[in-house]
Amino acid sequence: MLMIIQQLPGLDYYKILEIDPSATEQQIRVAYKRTALKSHPDRVPTNSPERPSREETFKQVNEAYYVLSDPTRRRQYDNERQRQQQQQQQQKQPGEQRKSRPQPSYSPGPETESASFASDQFGTMFEEMLREEGLSEEDTLNGGTRPTGSFWAIVGGLSGAALGFIIANFPGALAGAVAGNRLGAIRDSKGKSVYEVFQALPGEDKAKFLGELAARVLRSAVS
Structure with a gap:
């Protein structure tokens, strides 16, 4: 079960993405891909008791990337993080009177409060990951x-339900004539983006697909 990573009085975005505070922009992107795929809620069934904790962790991962991927937001966050650390050290000094008022934690802004924020941000990176792995391409027509x-x-190759999804709305005779990637060419004519196609998959197959993508991304990161 995933743990919700939180450090009062605010979130430690570096710990959430499992990176060092000196991480480069590219290291932050790679870390986001890895942690977002690992924590994605769709990797468990909708009725799983683990689902709420995954949704919260996934939100934190996306909030962390939103802040650390932007130089200005990252600088503001680093300044606040350093200030809080210094304050905590001062409070630990012998004889130090602990009467200081609690300071507000860093706020990433109202954008991250949207219900669709995490999904929308992940969708952009999802399509980038698929392009890098040769699983999607530019659609010049649509x-x-x-x-x-x-x-x-x-x-x-995921399940019968996924196969049924691919051939939906087509005559039954067509199913016996084509299979696998040839079905994809037919479905592509619908003009759906790759993320829209993923979101419409049956729940079990979304979980399996995310697992496959996570394995591919991890192999690419260490190769």
Whole structure:
């Protein structure tokens, strides 16, 4: 079970992304991909008792990336983080009177309070990850991205429900004539982005797909 990482009086975004405070911009991006895939709520069933803690952790991961990926927000956060650490050290000094008022923690802004914030931000990175792994490509006709044959090959191998999703709204005879990545070419004509396609998958298959993507991203990071 995932633990919700929180350090009062505020969140430690570096601990949430499992990186050092000196991490580079690229290291932050890689860390976000890894931790977002690991904590994504869709990796467990909707009725799982683990779901609420995953949703909260996923929100924290996205909030951390939102702050640390932007130089201005990161600088403001680092200044506040350093100030709080200095204050904590002063309070630990022998004989120090602990009468100082609690200081407000860093606030990333109202954007992160939106119900769709975490999903929207992850969706952008999700499509980037799939492009890097050869699972999506630019859709010059409809704009955005679309799944490649490799994407559909994975989806087609997940379950009967996923296969049914791919051939939805097509005559039954068609199912016997095509399979795997060839089905993808038909479904692509619907003009759905790769993230929209993922979101419409059955729950169990979303979990399996995220697991497969996480394994690919991890292999790419260490290679």
